[in-house]
Amino acid sequence: MTTERIIVVGNGMVGHKFIDTVINSDNAEKFEIVTFSEEPRLAYDRVKLSAYFSGSSVDDLMLTSEEHYQSAGVVYTLNDKVVEIDGDAKTVTTAAGKVEGYDKLVLATGSFPFVPPIPGKDQPHCLVYRTIEDLEEITASAQESKVGVVVGGGLLGLEAANALKNLGLETHVVEFAPRLMAVQLDEGGGDLLRRKIESLDVNVHTEKNTKNIGAGKKRRYVMEFTDGSELETDMIVFSAGIRPQDELARNNGIDIGERGGIVVDNFCRTSVEDVYAIGECALWDGKIFGLVAPGYHMAKVAYSHINGSSDQFTGADMSTKLKLLGVDVASIGDAHARTPGAQTYTYEDGVNEVYKRIIVSEDGKKLLGAVLVGDAEAYGTLQQMCVNDMALPDSPEQLILPASDGSAGASMGVDALPDTAQLCSCLDVTKGDIVDAVQGGCCSMGDIKDKTGASTGCGGCAALVKSVMDKELENLGVEVNNHLCEHFAYSRAELADIVRVKKIESFDALLDSHGQGGLGCEICKPAVGSILASFWNDYVLEDKHMGLQDTNDIYLGNMQKDGTYSIVPRVAGGEITPDKLIVLGQVAKEFNLYTKVTGGQRIDLFGAQLHELPTIWKQLVDAGFETGHAYGKSLRTVKSCVGSTWCRYGVQDSVGMAIALENRYKGVRSPHKIKFGVSGCTRECAEAQSKDFGIIATENGWNLYVCGNGGMRPRHADLFATDLDDETLVKYIDRVMMFYIRTADRLQRTSVWLENLEGGLDYLRDVVINDKLSIAQELEDNMTSNIGKYQCEWKTTIESPEKLKRFRHFINSEKQDENLAYVVERDQRRPANETERENQIPAVEVTV
Amino acid sequence: MTNQTINTSEASQWVDVCDINDLTPETGVCALVGEQQVAIFYSGKLDQLFAIDNYDPIGKANVLSRGIIGSIGERICVASPLYKQHFDLTTGECLEQAEHRIRAYPVNLAGNRVQVGIR
Structure with a gap:
């Protein structure tokens, strides 16, 4: 069988989508794929780029891996770009001089950030926001800056502003248009967004046209505007829109639109035979589509054509929903009411800062568009109504008015959606796909994501997908049983x-x-x-x-494989005096305990028999130690770096904070164990982002991260709130922890809890910061009451002769368990394994 | 031992072990009966005593007295503190791995004294 050779130029999100579509198709073996990327890595998720600033690593953002491409037979070249196309010979030439022949050529060269031609724009610390390398440059520049300006108040500009704010800069947004997000929002929506963003300490300057960037007096630069005003700043990020990366096509005789973009038809074909263009570099019907979903659609259409089918690209819904600096914003369809005869309904709540507007057709029967700011819950319903041409209810205003009982406005039953309704535009998943998946056995969002890919792109459709799934489960008569066990019909x-x-x-x-x-x-x-x-x-x-x-709690120790226990006294924050360290050494030596330093900055003593526990703990308690609750589903440790008291880089006293937190929460029982980390600066030496609660010092206070995990399924903690003072930090931790205790499943770590919490991090913030459920005070009171009853369980136990009776191997004999056998390894004892027992290697005598 | 169903009449000799007050309801203790380690449990809810081998043949350690007792359907069991397999307190059967059957012992309360029966 002869294969067809496809060269894909560019390995961004859309180029990768094309490759992924080919290698996952039924005809994958008919094609040989070669791809080139000028970037140093394969495709990553640019939509989630800002997550890089809240702790995601490059690996988290990757959409594929070199191993995956290799195993699928995809030939890739990084750090090299195609510079020449010979449409007659059907070859391409790269900057490095490599020549490759093709049968089909797919251009997925994407776009580049538009930098307005302002004198002074090419100086150091004048950057753009597009690639991971750009983000690294922004981070580096921020370390030498106090003030940062983003030029451009659109979607990406506001994301960049968020990034600068997270990096601790005084942040400004400079926009040429009279309002923010001028493409997506109307005046009312734009105004509210501005107010909300300004209340977050981001300064917004609209109707500003920069004419020069010169040397500043107080700061590095001064931006001079055409209206005579000025703004001093240390760094500038340009995010004033994108331009199609069409240079390669332009230089090689492929038709380009007047204002740029590679002209394509409904099959994504360019003017040159066997050459296709997809994504942000492609110009269809005079339009560039700067969103990922239409790009993905083009990738599918191009492959369909190459594979002999006839799918067509006929435009795309440009509706968007996103969260900018914590503000929900959505724009659907004809947001500006440009359709002749369009009528509008507007709802504005100045108290709760919500703005909603819907645009309906002249006859009032169809929804044409909508703008939502401050509350975008209705997005799923409205977007579906709009793209599916569904009939409006008799009183369309009900769609945006709050219901009289205070709950969200009327929402459409998912039953009303046609099976063809596209729920996830990023991955092109329809309602029918979800229904099929449920009928095929999927019964959780995790299953649905694995099976259909829905909600794995931007995630904006998650709520809608879940309600379709729930409805279908209900239709199938599936009752999701979350009963704890046969003894309780409750979760x-x-x-x-x-x-x-x-x-x-x-x-x-x-x-x-x-x-x-x-x-x-x-x-x-x-x-x-x-x-x-x-x-x-x-x-x-x-x-x-x-x-x-x-097992562990009942004897206040961690049972090991041979039935002996390990002992872990609390060493709050990992800080320990030499005297206490000596006591641990003496106790370990006296009882011949295997000794190891734990990952939580304390010391674990192994091999204590039941009857030895009280004697050992008596010595430890007398020396000022407390139980470390290493046996409990409760707070384990608060790991810390040394912080500002010693470290040259520390900006806060991380050890002091760690000790205070450990002493506050010690002994609090929870659905699973809880770990904290406190780092004294952004270098993050305490690895706080891998903990349930991570606290990282900033110049202005503390950043709080929640629901991270190391272990089997590592998860970076999410940035929950920034620049908190000590009191607010503790208040938020109290609330999050108690809310977790109230609502988590049995043995559910905070990471999985958050992933399963409907509404996710935003909802958690709503509950904890905005007190959406009016329970914040109650959560704090619960915590205060719990903390007030703390006792060292070992101290209580050794003071009770009754309780001590149980701490012996036999109730009726002083003898010891004869089954224990040890060998010496690296100068310490460990339990003998079976072979060693059988070979009767002499056991180490264990006596006290 | 072929018949695992225990009733007190099978015992040929009763060994005095401890006072009933040494047992906290719903927990177990380990007693040395001759050379044998025996786990004894007291369910306050059922007002009943149980005795089985203390040795966990799966975890290979003398720990069963330290497990949690409970019911699985009609059967009264202890869950091994090591790997949580269930052992039937009246028959010694392992519910998960039938090949690991342990011994169950007759147990008797004489006044306040707990006695384990051996043959």
Whole structure:
């Protein structure tokens, strides 16, 4: 079989989409793919570029990998660009001189940032915002700057402004038009967006035309505007729109539009035979499409044509929904009411800062467009109504008015959507695709994402996709069972509510009043034990709670494989005096405990037998140690770097903060273990972003990151709030942690909890910062009450002769467990393995 | 031992182990009965005593007395503190891996004294 050779010029999002479409198609083996990228890496997600500033790594942004291309047989060249096309010989030549022949050529060269021709624009610290390299330059420049200006108040400009703000700069946005996001928003929407953004300390300057960038007096540069005003700044980011990267086509005789762009037809063909253009470099019907979804559509159309089908590109819906500097903004269809005869409805709530406007057809029957600022929840419904030409309700204003009961406005039942309705425009997933996936067995958003790809692009459609999924599950009669176990027909979160609201104080009381009979089991007992401890914080070894405690909690130690325990005293913040360190050494030596430093900056002593635990802990408590709760589903450690007290770079006292936080939250039982990290500067030596709560010092206070995780499924924590003072930081942590305790599933880490929390990070911010549910005070009170009842469980235990009775191997003998056997390795003992036991390597005598 | 169903009459000898007050309801202790490590559990809810081997044949350690007791359907079990397999407290059967059956013992309360039966 002969294969057809396709060369794809450019490996951005759209170029990659084309390749991905080919290699995943049924006819993949018919094609050989060669691609060139002038960037040093394969395709990454430019839509999520700003995530790079909130902790995502380059790897997080990658859309593919070299291994993946290699295994799919895609030949790629990085750091080299195609400079010449010979349409007759059907070859391309690269800057490095490489010549490759093609059967089909696909140009996916994308766009470049437009920098207005202002004198002085080429100086250092005058940058653009487009690639990962640009972001690295912006970061570097920000370290030497205090003030930053973004030129351009459009979508990308505001993202860049957000980035500068996150980098700690005094941030300004300079826009030529009279309002922000002039393409997408009308005057009312633009005005509100401006007010909201200004309240976040971003300075907005509209109707400013920069005529020169000169040397500043106080700052590095001064920007001079045509109206005579000036603005001093240390750095400038140009984000004034994009231009199609059409140079290659232009220089090689391919038709270009008057104002740029490679002219293509409905099949994405250019004027030269067997040459296609897709994405932001392509000009269709006189238009450039600067969004990823139309680019993806073009990629599919081009492949369809090459593969002998006849899909066509006939324009795209340019509706967008996004969050800019924390403000929800959406624009749908004819946002400016340019359709002849169009009528509008406007809703403006100055108190809650919400602006909504819908544009309807002259006869009032169809929705033509909409603008939403401050609350974009209606986006999914309105966008679907608009693109599917669905009939409007009799009173269209209901679509944007809040319902009288205070809930969101009337939303369309998803049943009303046709199966062909495209829910996810990034990945082109229709309602029918979701319904099929559910019928094929998908029953969670995770399944749906894996199966259909929906919501894996910009994520804007997640709520809509979930309601379609839920509706279809309901139609199929599937009841999602989240019961804790056979003894309780409730989820952990529901049981937590019951315990809290009905003030239930024991497992038996809960089982009697809300259980399904039986005795309980090793699932529900520890879960309920943890809930009781979270809200009432009794001593966990009280008789009525003891039988609920899991393997480790019941003896306040971590059981090892041979039934002995490890001991981890608290070393708050990782700070320890030499004297205390010596005590740990002495105890370890006396009891011959294997000693290892943990990842959480403390010291783990292994191999203590049950009867030794009280003696060991007596010595530790006498020396001023407390239990480290290493055995509990509770706060483990607050890892810290040394911070401003010693470090040349530290900007805050990270150790002091870590110790304060560890002492505040120690002993708080939660659905799973919780770890913190506190770093004294942006170098992040405490690796705080891999923790449930990460705190990173800034010049002005602390940035709070939440719901990170190391371990099996690493997840970077999300930036939750910036530049907090100590008091606000603690307040927010109190609220997030207690909200997690109330609502998480059993053994659900904060990372998975957040991923499953409907509304995600934005919702969490709404609850914690804006107090959307009016529970903030209650959450703080819960936490205060819990903290007020803290006790060192080991101190309580060694003071109780009754409790100590259990700490022996036999209830009726002083003998020890004879099954224990050890060998020495690297000067310490460890449990013998089976071969060593069988070979009767002499066991180390363990005596006290 | 072929018949795993235990009733107190099977015991040929009762070994005194501890006081009932040494047992916290819904938990277990380990007793040395002759040379054998025996896990004894007391369910306050059922007002019943149970005794099985303390050795966990899967985790290969003497730990079963430290597990959580509960019910799976009609069966009363302990979950191993190591890897959470369930052992039936009246028969010694392992619910997950039938090949790992352990011994169950007759257990008796004489006054306040807990006794384990051996043959």
